[in-house]
Each structure stands twice: as C-alpha cells, then as structure tokens.
Amino acid sequence: MSTAAAIARPKPEPILLRSDADGVATLTLNRPGARNALSRPLIDALQDELDAIGDDRSVKVVVLAGNGPGFCAGHDLKEVRANPRRQDHAELFTACSRMMLSITRLPKPVIARVHGIATAAGCQLAATCDLAVASTEARFATPGVNIGLFCSTPMVALSRAVGRKQAMEMLLTGDMFPAEHALAIGLVNRVVAPDKLDEEVYGLANQIAGKSPLTLAIGKEAFYRQVEMGLEAAYAYTSEVAADNMMARDAEEGIDAFIEKREPEWRGE
Numbered sequence: 001m002s003t004a005a006a007i008a009r010p011k012p013e014p015i016l017l018r019s020d021a022d023g024v025a026t027l028t029l030n031r032p033g034a035r036n037a038l039s040r041p042l043i044d045a046l047q048d049e050l051d052a053i054g055d056d057r058s059v060k061v062v063v064l065a066g067n068g069p070g071f072c073a074g075h076d077l078k079e080v081r082a083n084p085r086r087q088d089h090a091e092l093f094t095a096c097s098r099m100m101l102s103i104t105r106l107p108k109p110v111i112a113r114v115h116g117i118a119t120a121a122g123c124q125l126a127a128t129c130d131l132a133v134a135s136t137e138a139r140f141a142t143p144g145v146n147i148g149l150f151c152s153t154p155m156v157a158l159s160r161a162v163g164r165k166q167a168m169e170m171l172l173t174g175d176m177f178p179a180e181h182a183l184a185i186g187l188v189n190r191v192v193a194p195d196k197l198d199e200e201v202y203g204l205a206n207q208i209a210g211k212s213p214l215t216l217a218i219g220k221e222a223f224y225r226q227v228e229m230g231l232e233a234a235y236a237y238t239s240e241v242a243a244d245n246m247m248a249r250d251a252e253e254g255i256d257a258f259i260e261k262r263e264p265e266w267r268g269e
Contacts, residue, residue: 016045017067023060023209024202025053032068037076038121043095050102057268060209060216062106063201064129065113071138074120074154077147093153096121100128100157104224107217109208113201114138114188119176123187124154127161130220132188133201134179140187143174160227162186212250212266 017028027049029036036042053059066072080092103110103125112118112129119141126132126140142151142158151158151171159167166185170177179191192200208216222241226234245251249269257264 014045015039015042016049018049020059022206023058024063024205025056025059025061026063026065029064029066029072032066034076035070035073035117036066036068036122037073037079038096038125039076039079040092040095043092043099047095047099047102050099050106053108054102054106057213059108060211060213061205062108062110063113063205064103064110064125065201066115068116070116070122071112071114071118072122072125073117074122074124097153097156100124100153103128105221107220108213109216109220111201111205112188113197114140114179115194115197117141117176120144120151120154123170124151124157127154127157127187131204133190133192133197133204134182134188135194135197136179136191137194138179138182138188138191139176140170140179140182141174141176142170143176145172146174158187212254212264213268214248214250214266215245215254218245218248 013030015030017026017030019026019028027046029042029046031037031039031042050062053062075092075096080089083089083092109131110129112126112132114126114132114134115138116135117139118126118134119139120143123140123142126134142154144151144154155167155171158170162185169175179188182188183191190200190204218241222238226238229237250264250266253266254264
C-alpha cells in the first residue's frame, strides 16, 4: 500500500465516546453495527473511563448511552466463540463483573439512557446503573437460556433491581419484555417517548448534578452497603454515616441555607 493510501485511510471511530457538559459526563457505547455488544475492548474502555471519572471533580453525574439502533445486546458472542478456552471465558466475565462493580462503587450517580434492546449483559448494565430512563421502544431480556447459556452474571444485577419472581421469569423464559413492564417491576425509573428521551435523561442528570457532590458520594456508598445488611446492622451503620455526614461543611452550608432561605453553595467538602 502506498504512503498516500495509508494517509487517506480514515481512522476507525472509538468504540466508546465521552462528552462532558455542565458536570454531566456521557459515555456512549459506539459499536452500532453490533448493537453495542460488550466486546473485551469495550469493557476495558468503559473500565478506563470509569476509573478516570472517579477522580474527576468536574463530573457530578454520569450518563451511560448507546449509539445506533439499540442500547446494548450483551456480550459479543462471535468474540466468545473465537476464544473458546475456559480461561478466556473466565477472564472475560471477571473483567465485565469488575466493570459493573465499578459503576456501583463510583462516587457519582450513573443513569442509563436505554433505547432499543437491552439484553443479557446489556440488561445487566441497565440494572447496574443507579437510575435508568427508557424509551417506550426499549426492550429488555435475559435470553441466555434460549442458547444454552444461563444469564448468570446478569442475574446478579437483575435480582438486586427487581423482585425475585420477576427476575426468575425473565431468566427462565428468556422472553423480551417491553419498557412498560420494566417500569412496572422496577427495572427502570421512567419511560418516555423516544423524542423526549434526552430531555428526560438530562433533566434528571442536571437536577442531581446540582446537589452536593460529597453528599451524593456518601449517600450512594451507604445505600449499596446497607442493602446487604440485616435491619439492625443497617441502622447502626447508617447512624454512623449520618453523624459523619453532619460534620461535613456542605451539610452545615445546606442547613444554614435552608434556614436562611437562600441557595446553598456546595464545595464538595
């Protein structure tokens, strides 16, 4: 190939896009031809961005979206079959689980913007996010059972987002469920018309971004820790969290602003 031809060849688009505005970072899965299937490179790219955002004080909220006709179709089955060793499978699922845990442990709220399909690990991704807003055209499924591969890792997030009976129905049947069903069982927070999806997602994101980032971080961590505890332990733990929170400058500022009937000035400390 000539030098001129090499120079003329366009660079492939990144498989993950990031844009920041007004304290909201949008991470967009960018494999539209594969319905944004979670290839190992895409999982690694998500992990890198989540790690970077964790230390980025300019980011208050994260929106997770997908380009093309669907949100995310789960794992890339062609990639899975091309790497058939058990070690390959274990490394893939371990990396994906680490990425999902990073969403939960990120000290900033994460909102899923769901359109089209969210299936298998894509459904897991939506269930893992702290909040989810879906288009009326969105569809959800954990269809692994249909191809002899039970959705074991998606089950972890799904069973923590919805009731057991609803989770088991999705896992055992592999059926595709509409957005309204996802709303009814608590898998998503809101369902809106496709042309209102961005308005709803970013309206919610901007509302949350206006809160104290320290308070959001404290609350998110405490929420996920206490839900795994027994009742008495949860009250003991959250009592300590609340006492520590009261000592923060933003808590003092927020209370004073409320009493003085003015807008608080958050410093994240």
